[in-house]
Amino acid sequence: xxxxxxxxxxxVEGWRAAARGLALAGVPADAVHWQVGDGxxxxxxxxxxxxxxxxxxAEAFSVPRRFVELAETALLHxxxxxxxxxxxxxxxxxxxxxxxxxxADPLIRTIEDMAKAxxxxxxKMHAFLRFRAVEEAEGERFVxxxxxxxxxxxxxxxxxxxxxxxxxWSILTPQLSLHWDGISxxxxxxxxxxxAPDADPxxxxxxxxxxxxxxxxxxxxxxxxxxxxxxxxxxMPEAALVPALVADAQRREREMIMTAQxxxxxxxxxxxxxxxxxxxxxxxxxxxxxxxxxxxGEGPAGAPLMFxxxxxxxxxxxxxxxxxxxxxxxxxxxxxxxxxxRSRAYVTNAVKHFKFEPRGKRRxxxxxxxxxxxxxxxWIEQERDIVRxxxxxxxxxxxxxxxxxxxxxxSRARGAPVRLADGGECWITVxxxxxxxxxxxxxxxxxxxxxxxxxxxxxxRLAELTG
Amino acid sequence: xxQLDLRAKLGILADAAKYDASCASSGTRKRSSEGQAKGIGxxxxxxxxxxxAPDGRCISLLKILLxxxxxxxCHYCINRKSSNVxxxxxxxxxxxxxxxxxxxxxxxxxxxLSSGIIRSSDYTMEQLVEVARSxxxxxxxxxxxxxxxxxxxxxxxxxxxxxxxxxxxxxxxxPTESGLARLAPEKSAPxxxxxxxxxxHKIEDRQDARRxxxxxxxxxxxxxxxxMIIGADAATDRDIMTKAHGLYDRHALRxxxxxxxxxxxxxxxxxxxxxxPLIREHRLYQSDWMLRFYGYSLAxxxxxxxxxxxxxxxxxxxxxxxxxxxxxxxxxDVNRAPREALLRVPGLGVKAVNGILAARRWxxxxxxxxxxxTRSVVKLRPFLIAEDWRPxxxxxxxxxxxxxxxxxxxxxxx
Numbered sequence: 010x011x012x013x014x015x016x017x018x019x020x021v022e023g024w025r026a027a028a029r030g031l032a033l034a035g036v037p038a039d040a041v042h043w044q045v046g047d048g049x050x051x052x053x054x055x056x057x058x059x060x061x062x063x064x065x066x067a068e069a070f071s072v073p074r075r076f077v078e079l080a081e082t083a084l085l086h087x088x089x090x091x092x093x094x095x096x097x098x099x100x101x102x103x104x105x106x107x108x109x110x111x112x113a114d115p116l117i118r119t120i121e122d123m124a125k126a127x128x129x130x131x132x133k134m135h136a137f138l139r140f141r142a143v144e145e146a147e148g149e150r151f152v153x154x155x156x157x158x159x160x161x162x163x164x165x166x167x168x169x170x171x172x173x174x175x176x177x178w179s180i181l182t183p184q185l186s187l188h189w190d191g192i193s194x195x196x197x198x199x200x201x202x203x204x205a206p207d208a209d210p211x212x213x214x215x216x217x218x219x220x221x222x223x224x225x226x227x228x229x230x231x232x233x234x235x236x237x238x239x240x241x242x243x244x245m246p247e248a249a250l251v252p253a254l255v256a257d258a259q260r261r262e263r264e265m266i267m268t269a270q271x272x273x274x275x276x277x278x279x280x281x282x283x284x285x286x287x288x289x290x291x292x293x294x295x296x297x298x299x300x301x302x303x304x305x306g307e308g309p310a311g312a313p314l315m316f317x318x319x320x321x322x323x324x325x326x327x328x329x330x331x332x333x334x335x336x337x338x339x340x341x342x343x344x345x346x347x348x349x350x351r352s353r354a355y356v357t358n359a360v361k362h363f364k365f366e367p368r369g370k371r372r373x374x375x376x377x378x379x380x381x382x383x384x385x386x387x388w389i390e391q392e393r394d395i396v397r398x399x400x401x402x403x404x405x406x407x408x409x410x411x412x413x414x415x416x417x418x419x420s421r422a423r424g425a426p427v428r429l430a431d432g433g434e435c436w437i438t439v440x441x442x443x444x445x446x447x448x449x450x451x452x453x454x455x456x457x458x459x460x461x462x463x464x465x466x467x468x469x470r471l472a473e474l475t476g
Numbered sequence: 477x478x479q480l481d482l483r484a485k486l487g488i489l490a491d492a493a494k495y496d497a498s499c500a501s502s503g504t505r506k507r508s509s510e511g512q513a514k515g516i517g518x519x520x521x522x523x524x525x526x527x528x529a530p531d532g533r534c535i536s537l538l539k540i541l542l543x544x545x546x547x548x549x550c551h552y553c554i555n556r557k558s559s560n561v562x563x564x565x566x567x568x569x570x571x572x573x574x575x576x577x578x579x580x581x582x583x584x585x586x587x588x589l590s591s592g593i594i595r596s597s598d599y600t601m602e603q604l605v606e607v608a609r610s611x612x613x614x615x616x617x618x619x620x621x622x623x624x625x626x627x628x629x630x631x632x633x634x635x636x637x638x639x640x641x642x643x644x645x646x647x648x649x650x651p652t653e654s655g656l657a658r659l660a661p662e663k664s665a666p667x668x669x670x671x672x673x674x675x676x677h678k679i680e681d682r683q684d685a686r687r688x689x690x691x692x693x694x695x696x697x698x699x700x701x702x703x704m705i706i707g708a709d710a711a712t713d714r715d716i717m718t719k720a721h722g723l724y725d726r727h728a729l730r731x732x733x734x735x736x737x738x739x740x741x742x743x744x745x746x747x748x749x750x751x752x753p754l755i756r757e758h759r760l761y762q763s764d765w766m767l768r769f770y771g772y773s774l775a776x777x778x779x780x781x782x783x784x785x786x787x788x789x790x791x792x793x794x795x796x797x798x799x800x801x802x803x804x805x806x807x808x809d810v811n812r813a814p815r816e817a818l819l820r821v822p823g824l825g826v827k828a829v830n831g832i833l834a835a836r837r838w839x840x841x842x843x844x845x846x847x848x849x850t851r852s853v854v855k856l857r858p859f860l861i862a863e864d865w866r867p868x869x870x871x872x873x874x875x876x877x878x879x880x881x882x883x884x885x886x887x888x889x890x
C-alpha cells in the first residue's frame with residue numbers, strides 16, 4: 010500500500026507528479042491511499058508514505074491532452090474518491106490512450122460528471138457571489154462571503170482579477186480567503202460569514218430592480234429553482250424577496266385582468282374594426298385559398314347577445330356578410346317570430362372562410378374539420394373578448410364544438426345553458442340550414458317551431474340577464 | 477431624498493422593460509481589465525446569469541428603459557401613449573452610475589438599455605448612444621452593453637451605437653404584417669426589416685475590415701437580435717417559424733426571442749386579455765433550436781405542426797411530433813447512423829450525439845452505454861437500435877406519445 014499526501018484539496022500539481030511516479034512504479038490503483046494534508050493515517054499505518062521508485066525498464070509516457078484538462082477540473086471535486094478514480098483512468102490510458110474517447114464508459118462518465126459539477130460550481134460562483142462595499146483607510150474595499158461546494162476558490166480567482174482588477178476586493182470562504190489590492194493576489198486563512206459586512210448601500214436599489222423586473226403574469230418557480238437552487242439563496246440579498254413575490258403574483262395577475270374587464274369598453278368598436286381588418290388577411294388554415302374573402306362577424310361591439318353559426322355559405326362568401334343567404338333569411342324570420350331583436354345581436358361564424366367542393370358550376374358546402382375549427386377559434390375568442398356578450402348562442406354542432414371545445418349532440422344539449430371556459434353563458438340549438446334540409450313539410454314545420462321556441466327562451470333568458 | 481427618487485425611477489423603468497425577453501450576455505469579444513490602469517469589467521465569451529426571477533427568466537443585464545414616455549401608441553405595450561402608467565426618465569449620467577454601482581458588486585454582466593420614443597427617433601437614439609459612449613469612453617467599462625435600436629434613427633447614430641455596444645436589437649414586435657397594422661399602427665414592417673438589413677451590412681463590413689486591420693473599430697461584435705410577441709395576433713406557429721427563419725436568413729440574426737403576450741396593467745381594449753399558454757412559447761424555442769442546431773429545415777418544422785391549424789402540439793416537443801409523423805425514419809441504429817439521423821432522435825441532444833459518435837469509434841454501443849450519455853433512455857428506446865436492443869415497430873408503441881389526459885366522464889350530462 011502506498012500513501013500519497015497532497016498539499017491541499019486542489020493540489021492538482023501534487024497529484025500529477027505523484028500519479029506519474031506511481032504509474033512508473035507500476036502501483037495498481039487499489040494499492041494507493043490518497044490523503045490531503047498531514048493528518049495521521051491510522052487506517053493505513055502500514056502504508057509506505059511517498060512514491061516508490063520507478064520499476065526497472067519503465068518508460069516515460071504521455072497521456073492525451075483531453076485527459077489533462079479533464080483531470081484539472083475533476084480534481085477540484087469534493088468527492089474524496091476523485092484522486093483514485095483519476096489515477097485508475099490514468100493507468101488505463103497509459104496502455105490505451107484512445108480510450109478517453111469512449112465517453113459511454115462508466116469510469117469516464119463518472120469523471121466527466123464530476124468535472125461538469127465542478128464547472129457548474131465555478132460558474133455559479135461567478136454568478137451568485139455578491140460584493141459588499143466597506144470604507145477602509147485606503148478607500149473602498151469590496152468584500153464577499155461565499156460557500157462553494159467544491160474546491161474551486163483558487164481556480165476561480167483569475168476571473169475576479171480579470172473583471173475587478175482596478176478595485177480592491179476580498180473573497181472569504183470556509184476554505185481560504187483571497188485578497189486583491191489592485192496589483193497582486195494574497196491568500197489568507199479561512200473566513201466566517203460574520204467577517205464580511207452584512208449590508209451595502211446599493212442593495213436597496215438592487216432589490217427594487219429585482220422585484221420590478223419580475224413579471225407576475227408568468228410565474229415559473231420551477232424554472233427559477235432549477236438554475237438558482239435554494240442552497241445559494243442565503244448569500245444573495247435579492248433572494249429574500251422571492252417568497253413574497255411568488256405569493257403576490259397570482260393576485261396581481263388577476264387584478265390586471267379584472268381591471269381590464271371592468272374598464273369601460275370605450276374603443277371596443279375600434280378594436281373590432283381593427284380585428285376585422287386583420288382577419289381579412291387570415292392565413293391560419295388553408296381555407297382562405299379557394300374562398301373569395303373572410304366573412305367576419307357583424308353587429309354592435311357592445312351586443313349583449315352573440316350568435317355563432319357554422320361557416321359562411323356560397324352567398325355569404327360572395328357578399329362578405331354573415332347570414333345573408335337562404336339560411337340567414339330563415340334565421341331572420343325565426344328571430345322575428347320569436348321576438349328577438351337582431352339589431353342588438355352580434356352574428357358571426359365558427360369558421361370564417363367558405364369551405365366547399367366544386368361540383369360543376371356549383372360550390373357545394375363542405376363541413377369544416379376540427380383542425381379548421383381549431384385554427385379559426387382564435388378569431389371567435391378575440392371577438393368574444395371584445396364584445397363580451399351576456400349570452401352566446403351556438404347554432405349547430407360546429408359552433409358548439411368551437412365554443413365548448415368538445416363534440417356535442419344538439420338533441421341532448423339544447424334547451425339548457427352551458428357554462429363556457431371564459432365564464433360566459435351559452436345556449437345550444439340547431440343551425441337554420443338544418444331546417445332547410447328537411448324534405449317533409451310537416452317535420453320541417455315542427456322543427457321550425459322548436460327552433461323559434463328555443464330562440465324565444467333565449468330571448469327571455471337574455472332579458473333576465475340584462476335586466 | 478435624491479436616492480429615494482432614483483429608486484422610485486428604477487422601479488418604474490425596470491417594470492417598463494420587463495416585457496423584453498432578451499437577456500443574453502454571451503458571444504461577444506473577450507475583454508479583460510487585468511493590467512489596465514483604469515476602468516472595470518470583462519467578458520469571457522460565456523454569458524452569466526447573475527440571478528433568476530420567479531418568472532424563471534435570467535437576470536444577466538441591468539435591463540431598463542431610459543424613459544417610459546412614448547409618442548407611439550402600440551396596443552400591446554404598457555408604455556404606449558394612451559396608457560395610464562406612471563412615467564419616469566433617467567438622465568444618461570444616472571444610468572451610467574447605476575450600471576457601474578451594480579457591476580462593482582457583481583450583480584450584473586452589463587447594461588441592456590432601451591427607451592420609449594420621445595420627441596423624435598433621432599433624439600431618443602442620441603440619448604441611448606450617450607449612455608453607452610460615457611460608459612465606454614469616460615469610465616472604460618468593459619462589460620456587456622446591449623442597445624435597443626430605433627428603426628428610423630439616423631445611420632450615423634446607429635453607427636455610433638454599434639461602436640460602443642456588444643449587441644444591437646430591433647424588435648419586429650409581431651410576426652404578421654396585419655398584426656402589426658392592428659396593434660402597432662405607427663410601426664412599419666418594411667422599415668424595421670430595412671434597419672435590420674442595415675445593421676447586418678455594417679456588422680459584416682466591419683468583421684471583414686477587422687480581419688485585415690486589427691485596429692479597425694468593431695461593430696456590435698455580439699451581433700443583432702430581435703423579439704416577437706406571441707399570441708397577440710393571429711399568427712400560427714407555422715407563420716411564426718416561417719418569419720423567424722426568414723429573419724435568420726435575411727439578416728443573419730444571432731437570436732430571435734419569442735415572448736408570450738403577457739397581460740399588462742391598463743391594457744388597451746384592442747388586445748386579448750388572456751395570455752397564451754406559456755408552453756407555446758417553449759415549443760417555439762424548441763423549434764428554433766431545431767432549425768439552428770439540429771439540421772431541421774423550415775419544411776420539417778411545418779410538417780411537425782398540425783396540417784390544418786398550423787399549430788405545434790402543446791403536449792409534446794416538436795422533435796417528438798416530427799418523429800411521430802415520420803415514423804419510417806426510425807428506429808435509428810446508434811452504431812451506424814450518420815450524425816444527422818442521430819440528431820433527429822427525440823431525446824438525443826447535440827452533446828449526447830457527439831458522445832455517441834466518439835464512443836462508437838471505440839466499440840459497439842449497448843443500451844446501457846446510451847443510458848450513461850443521456851438523461852432518459854426509456855423515452856429514447858423506441859427510436860433506437862443498439863447492440864443489444866431492437867425495438868418493436870414504432871407504430872405499435874403507445875408509450876412514445878404522451879397519454880391523453882384523462883377526463884372524468886359526466887354522469888348527468890345534459
